[in-house]
Amino acid sequence: MTRTAVARDGSLFRLGLGVAALAVVALVLGIAFVLVDGSLLSLRAFGFSFWRTQVWDPVARRFGALPFIWGTLYSSFLALLLAAPVALGIAVFLSELSPRLLRQPLTFLTELLAAFPSIVYGLWGMFVLVPVVRKLEVATPGWMRHVPLFSGPPLGVGMLAAALVLAVMVVPFTAAVAREVLKAVPGAQREAAYALGATRWEAIRMALFYGRTGIIGAVMLGLGRALGETMAVTMVIGNNPQVSPSIFAPQYTMASVIANEFTEAADPLHLHALVEIGLVLFLLTIVINALSRLLLWRVGKKEEAPAVPAAAAPVAA
Amino acid sequence: MKATSAVDLRRRAVSRAVEVFCAASVVLALVPLGMILFFVLRQGLPALNGAFFTEMPKPVGEPGGGMANAMVGTLILIGIAALAAVPVGIACGVYLTEYRRARLSTAARFSADVLNGVPSIVIGIFAYQAAVVPFRRFTALAGGLALGVMMLPLIIRTTEELLGLVPPSYREGSLALGATRARAVWTVVLPAALPGIVTGVLVALARVAGETAPLLFTSFNNQFWSTRLDQEIASLTVQVYTYANSPYEDWHRQAWAGATVLIASVLFFSLLSRFATRRLERMHRGTA
Numbered sequence: 001m002t003r004t005a006v007a008r009d010g011s012l013f014r015l016g017l018g019v020a021a022l023a024v025v026a027l028v029l030g031i032a033f034v035l036v037d038g039s040l041l042s043l044r045a046f047g048f049s050f051w052r053t054q055v056w057d058p059v060a061r062r063f064g065a066l067p068f069i070w071g072t073l074y075s076s077f078l079a080l081l082l083a084a085p086v087a088l089g090i091a092v093f094l095s096e097l098s099p100r101l102l103r104q105p106l107t108f109l110t111e112l113l114a115a116f117p118s119i120v121y122g123l124w125g126m127f128v129l130v131p132v133v134r135k136l137e138v139a140t141p142g143w144m145r146h147v148p149l150f151s152g153p154p155l156g157v158g159m160l161a162a163a164l165v166l167a168v169m170v171v172p173f174t175a176a177v178a179r180e181v182l183k184a185v186p187g188a189q190r191e192a193a194y195a196l197g198a199t200r201w202e203a204i205r206m207a208l209f210y211g212r213t214g215i216i217g218a219v220m221l222g223l224g225r226a227l228g229e230t231m232a233v234t235m236v237i238g239n240n241p242q243v244s245p246s247i248f249a250p251q252y253t254m255a256s257v258i259a260n261e262f263t264e265a266a267d268p269l270h271l272h273a274l275v276e277i278g279l280v281l282f283l284l285t286i287v288i289n290a291l292s293r294l295l296l297w298r299v300g301k302k303e304e305a306p307a308v309p310a311a312a313a314p315v316a317a
Numbered sequence: 318m319k320a321t322s323a324v325d326l327r328r329r330a331v332s333r334a335v336e337v338f339c340a341a342s343v344v345l346a347l348v349p350l351g352m353i354l355f356f357v358l359r360q361g362l363p364a365l366n367g368a369f370f371t372e373m374p375k376p377v378g379e380p381g382g383g384m385a386n387a388m389v390g391t392l393i394l395i396g397i398a399a400l401a402a403v404p405v406g407i408a409c410g411v412y413l414t415e416y417r418r419a420r421l422s423t424a425a426r427f428s429a430d431v432l433n434g435v436p437s438i439v440i441g442i443f444a445y446q447a448a449v450v451p452f453r454r455f456t457a458l459a460g461g462l463a464l465g466v467m468m469l470p471l472i473i474r475t476t477e478e479l480l481g482l483v484p485p486s487y488r489e490g491s492l493a494l495g496a497t498r499a500r501a502v503w504t505v506v507l508p509a510a511l512p513g514i515v516t517g518v519l520v521a522l523a524r525v526a527g528e529t530a531p532l533l534f535t536s537f538n539n540q541f542w543s544t545r546l547d548q549e550i551a552s553l554t555v556q557v558y559t560y561a562n563s564p565y566e567d568w569h570r571q572a573w574a575g576a577t578v579l580i581a582s583v584l585f586f587s588l589l590s591r592f593a594t595r596r597l598e599r600m601h602r603g604t605a
Contacts, residue, residue, distance in 0.1 A: 090339070118527070228439070
């Protein structure tokens with residue numbers, strides 16, 4: 001081939017592939033556009049009061065999304081409170097403590113949890129976990145039920161069940177990323193600690209401290225997942241729009257209200273209000289994910305950033 | 318010097334306690350895993366008979382029936398998703414490895430990351446606005462499109478990672494023999510990574526086959542037999558959701574059976590990908 005033919009061949013190749021790369025960028029922009037375009041009515045009608053008011057009444061055409069954002073943030077916060085220590089414990093065990101023989105199978109098993117469809121979590125939550133939570137609530141002594149945190153009738157479905165299901169779903173995800181972070185901590189850090197006479201925990205603490213930004217990134221990545229989780233939460237949270245501090249109370253999340261009401265929203269304003277909730281969920285997860293990536297990237301700057309496993313962990317390198 | 322002062326004892330006790338906590342965490346994570354597997358299999362396996370795979374859903378009140386239409390529906394949906402996402406995803410993954418530092422690569426990599434983090438319900442809204450509203454009806458095509466969008470970042474990442482595992486000497490060799498860049502990629506680099514990419518695609522398919530939220534208002538649901546792309550179509554996940562929310566004992570049983578099928582496919586593809594990845598890693602180390 002002549003030189004120009006080779007050059008043409010090269011630029012055609014680049015062009016062809018570039019179209020695909022461009023399509024991916026365009027897709028994200030397209031999603032953003034569709035979400036803004038689809039929520040204009042609601043954005044214009046309510047402005048910021050949409051996020052400050054509590055009344056959600058499609059019949060009266062009054063839409064206040066505070067209960068949903070509250071439910072989403074509260075359930076995700078509780079889930080992380082439960083999941084983060086356990087996930088870190090798993091990451092430490094698998095990367096620092098586990099006997100060699102057990103490491104591979106245990107890693108596989110803990111990451112398997114991340115691959116289960118959320119509908120299966122929902123089914124399990126609905127028929128297995130909720131009855132257990134209900135028993136727990138019934139068994140709660142009377143004086144405790146006066147505390148706002150535990151008030152309300154013992155229904156089973158509610159914030160606690162949602163937080164528990166979410167925690168189970170987030171643990172494998174956060175654990176996998178935290179393990180990658182610990183792997184990226186240079187061995188010299190630990191050796192130095194041991195050389196100074198540190199106990200195992202003191203050496204691990206060094207490693208955790210060294211990778212602290214990455215560890216925070218791992219937890220935030222879990223947060224990003226919890227915020228957007230739909231099916232499992234919808235099936236156990238009780239779907240009642242209210243702002244309540246009680247973990248026994250049935251509440252509602254942003255993703256759940258979209259799932260439940262979208263097909264029934266005949267009123268354009270109702271539909272636009274739901275899309276606006278989707279828009280905010282979209283922006284929220286972008287910010288959280290970008291932040292966590294930034295933190296993870298800072299840890300792995302020396303090599304490649306630690307590979308964040310796609311939830312199914314197809315190629316845990 | 319005394320070997321064990323009180324401080325030393327305390328430090329060791331704390332260390333021991335943390336080790337126990339870490340081991341307990343692993344056990345704690347395995348409890349829900351075991352519980353879910355146990356309940357899904359216990360409730361699902363007995364309902365998993367021939368009729369479940371071959372029969373249509375029965376009307377309310379009539380026991381029996383199956384999810385044949387939903388299973389075919391799910392296959393059609395992920396088929397559409399694969400047709401839409403695999404070519405674009407692999408091409409984009411190749412671009413990212415070939416032109417690592419191009420500005421478009423940075424943008425595309427960031428977009429793929431964003432896409433991976435977008436909640437599936439939001440992707441559902443997108444597909445609704447883009448593919449349901451213009452035609453004024455729920456369609457299999459819209460559902461497949463939503464699943465395709467979910468697959469895309471998974472395929473891009475798999476492709477990029479696996480191409481990175483192919484030894485550089487492969488491409489250098491073919492370039493040295495006078496191959497153009499396109500030819501080197503197409504005939505040497507890509508085929509070397511292909512088994513891994515195929516597994517990655519299968520895992521991604523298994524994963525989106527388990528999605529429910531993006532289908533709720535795109536492909537909707539259908540109690541009847543339908544393979545048409547311009548009609549609403551049943552899917553395993555939406556059917557499980559509908560049945561779980563129903564008050565009927567028999568439908569609950571079928572929901573569990575549906576969950577069993579989902580879990581079984583996830584298990585199968587996870588194991589498959591594990592073996593495929595291992596082989597590629599060996600190749601990367603140059604021992605295969």
